[in-house]
Amino acid sequence: MRRPARRPDADTTLGYEYPARLRDSVTELPAAPGVYIFHGATGDLPLYIGKSINIRSRVMSHLRTADEARMLRQTEKITCIRTTGEIGALLLEARLIKEQQPLFNQKLRRHRQMCSLRILENKPEVVYSNQIDFSTTSDLYGLYASRHAALEALRNIADEQRLCLTVLGLEKGASQRPCFRAMLNRCAGACHGQETPETHFDRLKQSLAHACLICWPYSGAVGLIERFEDDTQIHVVKNWFYLGSVQTLEEARTLHQPISNFDSDGYKILCKPLLSGAAEIVEL
Numbered sequence: 511m512r513r514p515a516r517r518p519d520a521d522t523t524l525g526y527e528y529p530a531r532l533r534d535s536v537t538e539l540p541a542a543p544g545v546y547i548f549h550g551a552t553g554d555l556p557l558y559i560g561k562s563i564n565i566r567s568r569v570m571s572h573l574r575t576a577d578e579a580r581m582l583r584q585t586e587k588i589t590c591i592r593t594t595g596e597i598g599a600l601l602l603e604a605r606l607i608k609e610q611q612p613l614f615n616q617k618l619r620r621h622r623q624m625c626s627l628r629i630l631e632n633k634p635e636v637v638y639s640n641q642i643d644f645s646t647t648s649d650l651y652g653l654y655a656s657r658h659a660a661l662e663a664l665r666n667i668a669d670e671q672r673l674c675l676t677v678l679g680l681e682k683g684a685s686q687r688p689c690f691r692a693m694l695n696r697c698a699g700a701c702h703g704q705e706t707p708e709t710h711f712d713r714l715k716q717s718l719a720h721a722c723l724i725c726w727p728y729s730g731a732v733g734l735i736e737r738f739e740d741d742t743q744i745h746v747v748k749n750w751f752y753l754g755s756v757q758t759l760e761e762a763r764t765l766h767q768p769i770s771n772f773d774s775d776g777y778k779i780l781c782k783p784l785l786s787g788a789a790e791i792v793e794l
Contacts, residue, residue, distance in 0.1 A: 543593045
């Protein structure tokens with residue numbers, strides 16, 4: 511008996527069917543950089559926010575993905591916001607996710623209180639971005655989502671470099687007596703004088719050097735310029751905080767920084783393009 515032809519928009523194995531009702535939304539999307547939004551039925555609720563250098567192609571890949579069937583069943587329409595490049599798309603995506611809290615976004619969903627490590631009197635301590643301005647403070651190392659994550663990173667460094675947990679303040683121990691790790695040859699001996707405190711401190715700083723946070727390298731706000739075809743956008747940034755995107759320098763100079771803690775997402779997105787010399791930057 512002849513089998514019925516398989517529909518091209520259905521996957522009978524996974525029980526997934528291509529959401530044909532969304533085709534009109536997709537055909538209207540541009541093959542250009544920007545942010546796209548999957549909207550639900552209730553109050554134009556954003557279900558998912560993403561970014562791409564080719565919005566139409568990226569959204570099409572979502573529609574072909576069986577693992578996203580639950581989100582697609584709830585989607586009523588798809589809209590987009592154009593940008594002129596990947597950096598603008600990344601910045602806008604991060605802002606919108608934190609502002610709108612989409613149901614299906616797992617990252618960037620909240621304004622997190624970031625931690626960092628600071629060396630004080632040859633010992634590391636955990637500091638928070640609401641206590642210290644990370645954009646203007648030197649000698650900060652790493653960005654961590656919690657105190658636990660920061661201390662875990664410090665322990666990993668201690669394991670790799672045979673640093674003393676007692677000297678680092680991570681464990682209690684008797685003064686000038688070998689710690690437990692020293693007896694296992696997992697500590698170089700700063701706890702009982704086999705290694706000087708200065709040598710121990712230098713090795714700690716060298717191990718942390720790759721994670722050193724860079725202070726804001728400009729006197730004020732800057733505009734990062736991106737272009738796509740005939741369009742130009744100026745992404746305004748100050749102290750690693752993204753203030754918005756405009757078309758002219760006059761508009762850029764009117765944007766002012768809101769009261770906010772250190773923007774770790776902005777730092778991660780902007781650090782390389784701002785410091786590498788590859789991006790077009792104008793001081794405002």
